[in-house]
Amino acid sequence: MLNEMMVGMGKKRSTIREIFEYARVRKAEIGAENVFDFSLGNPNVPAPAAVNDTIRELLAAHDDIYLHGYTSAQGDANTRRAIADNLNSRFGTEFGPDDLYMTCGAAASLKISITALYEPGDEFLTFTPFFPEYRVFTESAGASFKAVETDPATFQIDFDRLREALSEKTKGIIVNSPNNPSGVVFPEEAVVKLAALLEEKSAEYGHPIFLIADEPYRELVYDAKTKVPYLTEYYDNTLVCYSYSKSLSMPGERLGYILVSPKAKDAGDIYAAVCGAGRALGYVCAPSLMQHVIEKCTGMVADLSVYKTNRDLLYNSLTEYGYTCVYPDGAFYLFMKALEEDAEAFCEKAKKHELLLVPADSFGTPGYVRIAYCVTTEQIRKSLPAFKALAAEYA
Amino acid sequence: MLNEMMVGMGKKRSTIREIFEYARVRKAEIGAENVFDFSLGNPNVPAPAAVNDTIRELLAAHDDIYLHGYTSAQGDANTRRAIADNLNSRFGTEFGPDDLYMTCGAAASLKISITALYEPGDEFLTFTPFFPEYRVFTESAGASFKAVETDPATFQIDFDRLREALSEKTKGIIVNSPNNPSGVVFPEEAVVKLAALLEEKSAEYGHPIFLIADEPYRELVYDAKTKVPYLTEYYDNTLVCYSYSKSLSMPGERLGYILVSPKAKDAGDIYAAVCGAGRALGYVCAPSLMQHVIEKCTGMVADLSVYKTNRDLLYNSLTEYGYTCVYPDGAFYLFMKALEEDAEAFCEKAKKHELLLVPADSFGTPGYVRIAYCVTTEQIRKSLPAFKALAAEYA
Numbered sequence: 001m002l003n004e005m006m007v008g009m010g011k012k013r014s015t016i017r018e019i020f021e022y023a024r025v026r027k028a029e030i031g032a033e034n035v036f037d038f039s040l041g042n043p044n045v046p047a048p049a050a051v052n053d054t055i056r057e058l059l060a061a062h063d064d065i066y067l068h069g070y071t072s073a074q075g076d077a078n079t080r081r082a083i084a085d086n087l088n089s090r091f092g093t094e095f096g097p098d099d100l101y102m103t104c105g106a107a108a109s110l111k112i113s114i115t116a117l118y119e120p121g122d123e124f125l126t127f128t129p130f131f132p133e134y135r136v137f138t139e140s141a142g143a144s145f146k147a148v149e150t151d152p153a154t155f156q157i158d159f160d161r162l163r164e165a166l167s168e169k170t171k172g173i174i175v176n177s178p179n180n181p182s183g184v185v186f187p188e189e190a191v192v193k194l195a196a197l198l199e200e201k202s203a204e205y206g207h208p209i210f211l212i213a214d215e216p217y218r219e220l221v222y223d224a225k226t227k228v229p230y231l232t233e234y235y236d237n238t239l240v241c242y243s244y245s246k247s248l249s250m251p252g253e254r255l256g257y258i259l260v261s262p263k264a265k266d267a268g269d270i271y272a273a274v275c276g277a278g279r280a281l282g283y284v285c286a287p288s289l290m291q292h293v294i295e296k297c298t299g300m301v302a303d304l305s306v307y308k309t310n311r312d313l314l315y316n317s318l319t320e321y322g323y324t325c326v327y328p329d330g331a332f333y334l335f336m337k338a339l340e341e342d343a344e345a346f347c348e349k350a351k352k353h354e355l356l357l358v359p360a361d362s363f364g365t366p367g368y369v370r371i372a373y374c375v376t377t378e379q380i381r382k383s384l385p386a387f388k389a390l391a392a393e394y395a
Numbered sequence: 396m397l398n399e400m401m402v403g404m405g406k407k408r409s410t411i412r413e414i415f416e417y418a419r420v421r422k423a424e425i426g427a428e429n430v431f432d433f434s435l436g437n438p439n440v441p442a443p444a445a446v447n448d449t450i451r452e453l454l455a456a457h458d459d460i461y462l463h464g465y466t467s468a469q470g471d472a473n474t475r476r477a478i479a480d481n482l483n484s485r486f487g488t489e490f491g492p493d494d495l496y497m498t499c500g501a502a503a504s505l506k507i508s509i510t511a512l513y514e515p516g517d518e519f520l521t522f523t524p525f526f527p528e529y530r531v532f533t534e535s536a537g538a539s540f541k542a543v544e545t546d547p548a549t550f551q552i553d554f555d556r557l558r559e560a561l562s563e564k565t566k567g568i569i570v571n572s573p574n575n576p577s578g579v580v581f582p583e584e585a586v587v588k589l590a591a592l593l594e595e596k597s598a599e600y601g602h603p604i605f606l607i608a609d610e611p612y613r614e615l616v617y618d619a620k621t622k623v624p625y626l627t628e629y630y631d632n633t634l635v636c637y638s639y640s641k642s643l644s645m646p647g648e649r650l651g652y653i654l655v656s657p658k659a660k661d662a663g664d665i666y667a668a669v670c671g672a673g674r675a676l677g678y679v680c681a682p683s684l685m686q687h688v689i690e691k692c693t694g695m696v697a698d699l700s701v702y703k704t705n706r707d708l709l710y711n712s713l714t715e716y717g718y719t720c721v722y723p724d725g726a727f728y729l730f731m732k733a734l735e736e737d738a739e740a741f742c743e744k745a746k747k748h749e750l751l752l753v754p755a756d757s758f759g760t761p762g763y764v765r766i767a768y769c770v771t772t773e774q775i776r777k778s779l780p781a782f783k784a785l786a787a788e789y790a
Contacts, residue, residue, distance in 0.1 A: 003513050006668040008672060010666070010667030010674070042464060068646070068648050106739075108461050109677075110677065136675055207396055272400045276401035276402060283499065283503070285649065318579050
């Protein structure tokens, strides 16, 4: 009677959502300050002051038709121009406004991109660990989905496994760097190697394999030496899916874009397919007032210094206690090996210490947990004895 | 190589979009005030002052996490509570916040509803004339789409034709009253008859046929005597798709909701399927700041009095000049018979008088044109001699 896939997706709470509900109850029982909740990737820093200032200025300066009226389906032309200019100044690219399509955030960007590219029989790949919604967006579009295992020590691309996973069916690869949940960044040499392999395989199969860069964490890197290569400069058949959720700390506003590299084969057709997919999926335009805000704020970044402080404190403390952690170059997640094989059992034991961690099974990496450190530094400091006590249980 | 359906949807400009582009060029040539552009259903009245006042108050009173952070996927609970309370006070219903799912506007509401209900082989119906995107949303979801012809004199439901069109395959009927493009409202007796027929056919087929009420124009009715029946009170298996685009005159902000009638069969599963479809389609939550605005403004309506003035002036003048028009009880469209069989040819002749009208072929009603009167009354007044001259060409 109903679409059972959709009923299932609506009913099956994600693991993160279940922990969220547990946290709500537990915080009510013993006080929020006594629960060390590392479950949610929800930015806890304010937006740059310019965001709200710009809203106030826009309200004072413009009429309602400009503020709240439809923009074109691709998005306001001035907003797209400002974004292209900003990207060009940072990455030496030569994008124009007509390479950009404004969206309701990275989830919409990904869904629209996959739908635009999809033909029956297609498969999309990604690397472990991966954001579980990739599977949802891909499979609900009709395509199959496969996660390629990375090097278990570094979570960097294992090119032998990737070569094995590629096939005639491969339409695209979702690349997420900095990565949720591991914080890992793919360095330039990996990107160069990836591009070369995809060129080779595209030629062999006689059709392009697309890179879909999911980049909500691009600006969240903490060391000057960490470079996040801009993929269009290494591989032509690239779509970049961006979101302002993390960089401007406004995840509820649902603002992002798709950039179709003008160097992609048949870029004009890809852009048209993106417009068509947006239309078919019910996206009329991205929210107008916030598009105008982005015109003014696209180059800005919220004060992310707390994330670096948190990362250093947490990484140094936990490795000192004997935990094995992947050093996160970016994002706001620490990826830690559970102290027993079953990460869910480990997370249950952590709960006894009021530590709420996310087992990484649904990210395609059993035996690990994700620790979202987008919390106050004080909360991390208070949680350290609990991590120490948890480790002692396994000593 | 790409999804050709999406390339096609992206490339094939809608008729309205083509006229929009023509208008842009023509206005640059002879001055905007000399082009009588009736092509776009874009509200030209400001939002209620309370909308921008509420934004300013929210910015002053709340932190950024509240203003711009994620809400739950269903939408902010207080916003949903406010909407349910408002509906209950107006329609004597007993909705709760958990019957509501906040969306990015009516297009998203429709796409999510169709996706939630869709099973392979399903067909969705609507009545002529109809908003062309219904076909896009339905066919891109995999379902088939059929428009049932209405009574050509009144554009009211032709129940013989409807009975003939219904089949085992019918999953739902999209009802749009007040109607875009005709302005027609379905009166209570039609709704009662429709409900009875669907009860009969649902029983015969052994599965429910859903009503999907597309209601962006609900508040745009101009005579106290015109009642727009609230469909959940006549038929249990109803989903209401609402948008604030027209009532609050903020179409660019993309704010609306789906109401799943709690009286529907398996309402809980339908609601879950709506949540699942929203998730699968990439809708994480509706824009947060505007959700908080809706909490305060859901009962308000922009000053729509200009639309009534426009309707009366235009309807009275055009019928006086000899045109045949459907009397519009609501929305901001006048549906007029072209003065020759080929509405496109008629619109081309109208262009010579600088009148931009939309031929209604893509609305499933050849031989008619849509006149969007959401313009200033002054513009209508200035256009009347052109309409008169156009009629004289056919005299």
